[in-house]
Amino acid sequence: MALMRKPVVAGNWKMFKCGDEAATLAAAVDSGGSPLAAEVDIVICPPFPALVRVADVLRAGSVALGAQNMHWENEGAYTGEVAPPMLVDAGCRYVILGHSERRTLFHETDENVNRKTHAAIAAGLVPIVCIGETLDEREAGKTHNVIAAQVEGSLKGIGAELSRIIVAYEPVWAIGTGLTATPEQAQDVHAFIRRRLGQIGDRPSAESTRILYGGSVKPANAGELFRQPDIDGGLIGGAALDADAFLAIAKAATV
Ligand code: 13P
DSSP: OOTTSOOEEEEEOTTOOOHHHHHHHHHHHHHHHGGGTTTSEEEEEOOGGGHHHHHHHTTTSSEEEEESOOOSSSSSSOTTOOOHHHHHHHTOSEEEESOHHHHHHSOOOHHHHHHHHHHHHHHTOEEEEEEOOOHHHHHTTOHHHHHHHHHHHHTTTOGGGGGGOEEEEOOGGGTTSSOOOOHHHHHHHHHHHHHHHHHHSOHHHHHHOEEEEESSOOHHHHHHHHTSTTOOEEEESGGGGSHHHHHHHHHHTTO
16 A cells, blocks of 8 residues: 555445444444544444444544535435535535445446536545446456446546546455455456556556455454555455454554
């Protein structure tokens, strides 16, 4: 990881944790994470109903709050959706966008993700924009093509704002499977993403964009992934539900 980019470790809690459990987990991450905060940005992203409860626990501000999705409009007749100002109001500073589960299960497209990315920036939120190839695409040798299309589609018009976003590379085949990309495989795609960012924006901005790896990151493999020059931290699923494991991963980003 390059010295100029502060690492980020973000926990995606997915559809886990009700109020009390969420507050307990957040409090443990907050107390263990505060001493690391000068060296790594730590973010936790609980489900919507737990956001306000968790925001109350994170009052010290060293661990930041994020959401897992949002709509691109600020208000309107969109039953079941949540607007960017609502997330800000709940205490969020970050929002995960275009996670592969949303793309696969809820049919989100690069176009939707692009609208949301613009809306997040306009609302003052830091979008964590997720991209990644499936196993079939990797085995067919299409990884770079798929990633290039996702970067261009999801980040259209963001060239001047690259320092305000975070990109998360999550190979779909590595999510929740226990299969992790090797550090070399991950570094190859991260370096490719950074080159493409340099084409939609300018090179210095692309150099300043933090690119996270996600997919079965655990305390045992975080260190070698985070030591790669273009990997600036992680987006953590399963291991983020355990405070000790999540904090060990955050600590690995400080070495
Ligand atoms: P796992 O860490 O459980 O593989 O999930 C990764 C992920 O999807 C984070 O957004």
